Each structure stands twice: as C-alpha cells, then as structure tokens.
Amino acid sequence: MTLIRVLAAGLLSLLGTSLAAAQPGSSQPVRIIVPYAAGGLVDVMNRIMALRMAQTLGQPVVVENRPGANANIGPAHVMQAPPDGRTILATASYFSTNPLIESNLQWAPEKLMPVARFAVSPNVFVVSGKSSSVTLKDYLAEAKASPGKPIADAGRGATQTMVQQILADTAGVKFTPIQYKGGVSYVPDLISGILSGGVAPFNVALPLVKGGQLHGLAITSSKRSALLPQVPTMAELGFPEAAIDSWLGYHVPAGTPPDVVARLVAAVQDATSNEETRAKLAALGAESSYLDTSAFKAFLQNDLTRAQRAVKLSADNR
Incomplete structure (x- = not known):
C-alpha cells in the first residue's frame, strides 16, 4: 500500500501542475x-x-x-x-x-x-513619389515595355516578396529583384527612385504615402483602408491572387x-x-x-x- 500511495501522490503532483497551468487564477x-x-x-x-x-x-x-x-x-x-x-x-x-x-x-x-x-x-505596393507611374496599370505597362526593372526584395519567404512575385507572374512582367538585409532597409531606395517599386508593410507605407514620398498603387486588404482611401485593392485591380x-x-x-x-x-x-x-x-x-x-x-x-x-x-x- 505504501508504494501505491507514493505512486498516487506522484501522479497527483504531476496532474496538479498541469491543472494549475490550465485553470483560471493560476499564478504560473x-x-x-x-x-x-x-x-x-x-x-x-x-x-x-x-x-x-x-x-x-x-x-x-x-x-x-x-x-x-x-x-x-x-x-x-x-x-x-x-x-x-x-x-x-x-x-x-x-x-x-x-x-x-x-x-x-x-x-x-x-x-x-x-x-x-x-x-x-495589409501590404502596399509603392513607388517613389517622383515616379511617373501613379496607377498600378501604368506601372505594369512600363514594366512590360522595359523588362527587368529593379524592384525591392524583402527577403526570400517574406510576405512582401510573395506579393510582388505573384503579382509579376499573374501580370506577365519580369523584374530584377534587389535583395536587402534586414526589415525594410530598402525604403530609402524606394523613396529616391533607385528602385522602380516594391511592397511595404502598411505601417511603414502609411506615413510615407501620406507625406508624398511614396505613391501607393495597390493595397492587399480585402477592402480599401480608411487611412489610405485613395489606394485601390489588388482585387479591385484584377489581381486577387496578390492580395496577401x-x-x-x-x-x-x-x-x-x-x-x-x-x-x-x-x-x-x-x-x-x-x-x-x-x-x-x-x-x-x-x-x-x-x-x-x-x-x-x-x-x-x-x-x-x-x-x-x-x-x-x-x-x-x-
């Protein structure tokens, strides 16, 4: 009986730890x-x-x-x-x-x-505020006319990279991806126009689009953002696959x-x-x-x- 009590006590101790984690009011x-x-x-x-x-x-x-x-x-x-x-x-x-x-x-x-x-x-497809492309249609037309335009690459596997890869494939255009290390370090080159375009996280794009340093050409959300109502959705523009x-x-x-x-x-x-x-x-x-x-x-x-x-x-x- 002593052995049974010891085993039972050990089991209850383990169970008690699990229950403490799963129960409200636990200090753990x-x-x-x-x-x-x-x-x-x-x-x-x-x-x-x-x-x-x-x-x-x-x-x-x-x-x-x-x-x-x-x-x-x-x-x-x-x-x-x-x-x-x-x-x-x-x-x-x-x-x-x-x-x-x-x-x-x-x-x-x-x-x-x-x-x-x-x-x-959401993510926003952006170009420099100095760019002549003020719509995604304009941008893609220029990209088709001049294949290989440099575009920001947020890194292999990044959501922003996925957006532009699927957009390019769906639209039938070719870009030259320029890889950058670390977060959104490519943004200064987007603003200057060194890069023809790229995809930026919403929180990064918002102040720059509002300030005129960047143009927002498309947003990946299912509906337009109240904070950037002038920027159409990818789905509106005929690219629902890129709405990521x-x-x-x-x-x-x-x-x-x-x-x-x-x-x-x-x-x-x-x-x-x-x-x-x-x-x-x-x-x-x-x-x-x-x-x-x-x-x-x-x-x-x-x-x-x-x-x-x-x-x-x-x-x-x-």
Whole structure:
C-alpha cells in the first residue's frame, strides 16, 4: 500500500501542475514566445494581446523574445516545451515559408498545433513619389515595355516578396529583384527612385504615402483602408491572387489537451473583440481578425499553397 500511495501522490503532483497551468487564477505565467526582437511590430502587437488575454485567463501572460536564425529559434523552443498551455508560439508567415526554404530546421510544423489567428495587416505596393507611374496599370505597362526593372526584395519567404512575385507572374512582367538585409532597409531606395517599386508593410507605407514620398498603387486588404482611401485593392485591380496580407496567430506544442486549447482560443477571441485592444492594433495598421482553430487550419493550408507558389517562382527566376 505504501508504494501505491507514493505512486498516487506522484501522479497527483504531476496532474496538479498541469491543472494549475490550465485553470483560471493560476499564478504560473503563460509565455508567448515571439521569434523576433523586442520593439518590432510583431512584438508590440503580441504585448497588446497579452494584456487582455491575462485578464481573460486570470493569470499572468508575458512576452518572451527569442529572435534569430530567421525566426527559427522560437518555434524550436516551443516545440520542445511541455504541452500544458503555458508556452505559446507567436506565428506569422514564417510558419508557412521557412519549412519550404530553410534546410536543417530544428522544428517541424506538425509538432505544433494551431490555436487561433488574431490579426492581419495589409501590404502596399509603392513607388517613389517622383515616379511617373501613379496607377498600378501604368506601372505594369512600363514594366512590360522595359523588362527587368529593379524592384525591392524583402527577403526570400517574406510576405512582401510573395506579393510582388505573384503579382509579376499573374501580370506577365519580369523584374530584377534587389535583395536587402534586414526589415525594410530598402525604403530609402524606394523613396529616391533607385528602385522602380516594391511592397511595404502598411505601417511603414502609411506615413510615407501620406507625406508624398511614396505613391501607393495597390493595397492587399480585402477592402480599401480608411487611412489610405485613395489606394485601390489588388482585387479591385484584377489581381486577387496578390492580395496577401501579413498575419499573426498562435500555436502550441502538439499534444496540448483540447480543454487547454479551448481556454486559449476563448482568450484570443475575447481580446480580438475588445474595443481597446482593437483600437491599439488599428493604430499599428493592423486589423483584429479572429479565426478559431478550425478556420485557422484552413487559412494555414491556403497560406502554404501561396507560399509554395512564391517559392517556386523564386527558384524559377534565379
């Protein structure tokens, strides 16, 4: 009986730890692992979400940055974490693209479970404010007349690169991609006109288009932005395939119990419906865009299909 009591006590201790992680009011924090540096857009958006999610979950929610290796360190860490709901991975387009373009990955998508999507942020096709092209139709006509125009390349696998690759393929034009290291370091060359055009994140494009340094020719969102109402959507212009927004969501280690996942889903849904949270995200150029687990899975499959097309186009154009 003594051995049975010892084993039972050990089992209850382990179960208690798991339950503490899954129950409201636990003092044990939930960690959101962001695979990017602190202070960036993805980091800030996740900190906004963490504030509201902590209220819903009834326990602390903290953001932990694990940048590096093209956003591959964070997923590897979360994949190896206990599947108890206390370690969440902040995911974005890298989740679809990195497995297609990186060798020797230390993580695998199938080892991570989708929870929910919480936001999308559009991208804007821009040219210099000095450019003679004031519409996408003009720009593409010039590109067809003079193939090989230099265009900003945000990096292999980046959402912005996917947009321009699919646009070029659909429109039947050829560009010469100029690669830049780090974020949106190509923006000064867009403004000066060294580059014929490129795709920029909305939060980067907004002040420059409003200030006249750049012209916005098309936006990837499903409808025109109230902040840039003069910029038509890709779909309006006949290029729905290039209407690719940046997105943000959450994954957890495979094997996380369904009830724990359900609590996290509820916290994400609450945060994305909260007016204060929505306003804070909107101020960063993002839109609260909740998808539950099932809808998020379907979205990820579509995102993977687009990523596969873009990666193939990139390889074909080398």
